[in-house]
Amino acid sequence: MKLLTANFITCSVKSCQSVTPALSFRDAELAREEIDFSPLFLRNILPRIDWPLLQRTAKELGFPALPETKPELSPIAEGDEEGVGSEEEQKLLKELHSLLLETSVQSGKLVCANCGHEYPISQGIANFLLPNHLV
Amino acid sequence: MASESTTSNPFATVLSTEAQERLSNRKLAPDAKKPDEFIIYFAQWHTTFRLAELQALAEIEGVGKMEILKYSEQSPYAIVKLEHPEKANVLIRRSILAKSIFELWGSGTDYPTIHEDVCKRIQGWWSDDFYKLPFKFEIECFLGKRPGDQHRNLVESFSYISLDGPIRMKNADLQFAVMEEYSFDNSVNPPRAFDSPDLILLGRQIGTGNRSAALKYDLKKRPYIGTTSFDAELTLVTANIALCGPAKLAYDPFAGTGSFLIACSHYGSISFGSDIDGRQVRGKKNRSVVGNYQHYNLKSFFGDVFTADITNSPVRPGLQFLDSIVCDPPYGVREGLKVLGNRDPTKTKEVIYRDGTPRHLQPDYVPPKKPYSFVQMLDDILDFSAEHLVDGGRLVMWMPTANEDLVEFGRPSHPALEEVAVCIQSFNKWSRQLLAYRRRNKDEIDMKAWEERRENKKYVASKDQKESVDELNFFRKKYFEGFKSKEAAEAAEASGDAVEQLEVEKLNLKDA
Numbered sequence A: 001m002k003l004l005t006a007n008f009i010t011c012s013v014k015s016c017q018s019v020t021p022a023l024s025f026r027d028a029e030l031a032r033e034e035i036d037f038s039p040l041f042l043r044n045i046l047p048r049i050d051w052p053l054l055q056r057t058a059k060e061l062g063f064p065a066l067p068e069t070k071p072e073l074s075p076i077a078e079g080d081e082e083g084v085g086s087e088e089e090q091k092l093l094k095e096l097h098s099l100l101l102e103t104s105v106q107s108g109k110l111v112c113a114n115c116g117h118e119y120p121i122s123q124g125i126a127n128f129l130l131p132n133h134l135v
Numbered sequence B: 001m002a003s004e005s006t007t008s009n010p011f012a013t014v015l016s017t018e019a020q021e022r023l024s025n026r027k028l029a030p031d032a033k034k035p036d037e038f039i040i041y042f043a044q045w046h047t048t049f050r051l052a053e054l055q056a057l058a059e060i061e062g063v064g065k066m067e068i069l070k071y072s073e074q075s076p077y078a079i080v081k082l083e084h085p086e087k088a089n090v091l092i093r094r095s096i097l098a099k100s101i102f103e104l105w106g107s108g109t110d111y112p113t114i115h116e117d118v119c120k121r122i123q124g125w126w127s128d129d130f131y132k133l134p135f136k137f138e139i140e141c142f143l144g145k146r147p148g149d150q151h152r153n154l155v156e157s158f159s160y161i162s163l164d165g166p167i168r169m170k171n172a173d174l175q176f177a178v179m180e181e182y183s184f185d186n187s188v189n190p191p192r193a194f195d196s197p198d199l200i201l202l203g204r205q206i207g208t209g210n211r212s213a214a215l216k217y218d219l220k221k222r223p224y225i226g227t228t229s230f231d232a233e234l235t236l237v238t239a240n241i242a243l244c245g246p247a248k249l250a251y252d253p254f255a256g257t258g259s260f261l262i263a264c265s266h267y268g269s270i271s272f273g274s275d276i277d278g279r280q281v282r283g284k285k286n287r288s289v290v291g292n293y294q295h296y297n298l299k300s301f302f303g304d305v306f307t308a309d310i311t312n313s314p315v316r317p318g319l320q321f322l323d324s325i326v327c328d329p330p331y332g333v334r335e336g337l338k339v340l341g342n343r344d345p346t347k348t349k350e351v352i353y354r355d356g357t358p359r360h361l362q363p364d365y366v367p368p369k370k371p372y373s374f375v376q377m378l379d380d381i382l383d384f385s386a387e388h389l390v391d392g393g394r395l396v397m398w399m400p401t402a403n404e405d406l407v408e409f410g411r412p413s414h415p416a417l418e419e420v421a422v423c424i425q426s427f428n429k430w431s432r433q434l435l436a437y438r439r440r441n442k443d444e445i446d447m448k449a450w451e452e453r454r455e456n457k458k459y460v461a462s463k464d465q466k467e468s469v470d471e472l473n474f475f476r477k478k479y480f481e482g483f484k485s486k487e488a489a490e491a492a493e494a495s496g497d498a499v500e501q502l503e504v505e506k507l508n509l510k511d512a
């Protein structure tokens, strides 16, 4: 499971869904796979990212601290169809690319702080099906 | 091509002096009307999908307003007018169902009228240099036939255009096509095409579609497929209608073996998929969804797959983050539809133990499932989409329907979703529809209606669900009752025969 995906999800149990943040990784085995860098994708996706949650996930998994607040990107200059932006922004977007898209949790658990349920992850695939007593 | 007209040529016309003068003046006229009408040459199948795909592409490629001047499901030729004609050459570059696009140079119901139209249109479009480029002419006839010995005269009847460049059959800069559309004379037996066409078009080709993608993703050559894999051609059309593209996110909540994920990623979306059946999204060692991504060299567009149930989704509530949701929800013919839960509501709240450990923590634990109605599932998909699509995002979903119910079986609707396309694929005894919805912007939504819908849903959920699986699943019931006589249906249900038949139809569809 990529860190991007982890940022979009929470505990499947209805009564946990108003509690933030609900899930944390445990016993996570990480993998890194290089994929094509698209600054435009990150620009589009950044507004949809829950920054405090990403900060927390990064910390849990032992990555260097992210900036305090979600970075504000300047609008893309005319003719910059790839959305490359300034050198500084380029560096930031590459770091985010690496964290959100190239890093994944291959095995481990996602644990709910509210109900305590553990969602297993194996071969990079998380299982969010609930046991009977939690539906 | 010489510009003299021969009186012996039945296709030729005698131009007025004025028309001749106009044509001989090959200067770019800055104030002249630029070509803004185009012929789309469609494949003559999946006809109810063609316009929906084209309209989606118009939005994706930014051609502005597209006016449909001529369109019929009986014809491969459509004519459109574009607000931004300078982008016409890319309009169909992603298209599966449009083969090529032509600048419209003229149209007519016979040769004198088309020649008149050509003379009127093309003046001032190009300077002298344009007419010196290598060119070729082709003749396309739909339904009818033009005998080979007439081709030369037919092409020469356009000689007043005065193309001065060399004829080149391969890679000509200017590729012209004369397109003739015939109709059938049904008063004779057997019916045959009339001798002369109803419509003649002249066009210059400026772009082609992407039909080859349907071959590239052919299921026969895909490493990982299953019985629910969806035929490649229509998954690509689905992804087009869902406005998939670079820097976007797509999601399939019934991903199965990932047919739709691959199609969305082909166009550049990063795709996510989930399924209640974890074995399907996981696959086996070399045969898996990820394996297919590797096979097609699309790894950079793979988001994730996970095991989840749409009625207990782990997606954060209220998060609008998806650009496209595409799916072919399960039909439930084999076992009836299932979601997480227990048939007996009194059983639900206790942790079950076996051998001293909680049953649900044991690796072989399979959560119990309860019956789920098809109509309820469609409503859940719409609710999920309304909640999680970005403004302007699209839900494109497939819905099976027995033919006899096409009219009465209403399509699901939602206050936050605007229906933008309905396309139908028909088989022998059943059909399925593609339904496309656009997520409305906040200020377009009737919030009161949405709130009422939520309340109503809570009420329905609180009712005891003890109906039989058949009553819950409209399509399944129709399937067993409607496609066969009643007695045969019962016998077939007992033997599993009918299920097999559906699978066969699905396979045929893949091969088609």
Ligand SMILES: [Zn+2]
Binding pocket: A011, A012, A013, A016, A022, A112, A113, A114, A115, A116, A117
């Ligand atoms: Zn929880």
